[in-house]
Amino acid sequence: MKNQYPILAALCGIFAVGSVLAADPAPSAIDPEADGLLRAACTNLSAAKAFSFKAEVWEDAVVFGHKVATTKTVEAQVRRPDRARIEIRSPKHSRGLWYDGQSLTLLDRLHNLYAAAAVPETIDKVLDTANDKFGINLPLEDLLVNDPYASASEAIKGGVYFGKVTILGAPCRHIAFSTDQVDWQLWIQDGPNPLPRKLVITYKNEATAPQFTAIFSAWKLKSGIAEKTFVFTPPKGAAKIEILPAAENE
């Protein structure tokens, strides 16, 4: 049958599309393209026996009723499956962290104090132990795990690909995922060497929905990193102190 009202039909079509867009339903499915991009970046990362990167991290905090952004830098060196070396610097703190396969050592560079704890045999288990027993959240843990794709995709409820975006001059592809606890976004370098260039995590269930942002640079995927990198040697005059169980504050 010939359509007698082509313009009306077209308008109806536009309204139908428009109303769908306007409703912006919660993503209930994982866009295969988003998943594919995440998988490619994670596979690229997990295929490397060792890697290092730098990150500028921004975290929201609410202080005196002001939502403010605080910053720190993170330099990480990882050798799978059981070595990690991290430096964390902020305007008032400077901390080093060594994981040599057996113990986790934390150095407070400002006070020249350090503490060590025996920890399990892989990075993944160390992340859990550090968190559960000692209240330590290792920065950018999502990139440190041995299987970042499995770790990241475990709790995903929805995922979307948002197209190409440039991050500090680097062409990237923007993907976003949601879990019950957080919404997170990743910008993955476009091209043959897909790596994260930016990560944003929104803690949507917390008051003021604070965000965590990391901008990555100096990515190096390597075949190895020398053992001495991961072995802690106390700086001159450093004093060893006790490590206490996690304080209950969350």
Next chain:
Amino acid sequence: MPRRPMRTSNRKNTMNHPNQPTREGLRLLLVTILGIALLTPSAWADRRGVRSSNRNVNVNRNSNVNVNKNVNVNVHHDVDVNVHHSGGYYHNDDHGHFWGGLAAGLVIGAIISTPPPNPQTVVVQNTTYIVSDGVYYQTSGSGYVVVNPPIGVVVTAYPPGAVQTIVNGQVFFLANGIYYRPAMQNGVTVYTTVRL
């Protein structure tokens, strides 16, 4: 739709300056903030990644101030904001400059006229303190006076001018007759007050 620029967004706001409350208002504010601080996870906690956020969904750590009788009040707002004193917690540390003079080492006896950030009221040995970032205050007519912390509590920083000493091979910081024993907790250095 584009966000409104800051100027237009603010145009209709009547700003009540938060730092000019009456005494009564101040008390109410403290109580309110205390309640909020205990009910919600600290905005300053060192942030979990996606992985831990999902893993620890129901790990409901006790936020009670007096857990274990430790009076762990300062119980970390850990991140890197250490508001006061460069020695403090993990605090998103980098806030220091936001409260200017407040941030840089407060000596015992110093008086501030505005409430310190995230104050919590605690009673230790029948004495009421207001604790913020491991600094102990008591109210006085003109504001908040920085006082010596009680013995046996964990603080995030030792007072400025504390002297490092070694006792029986253990490092301490001594200030105003109180020894501060450093230890790592939640990824940062904290200090337990002891009398030797």
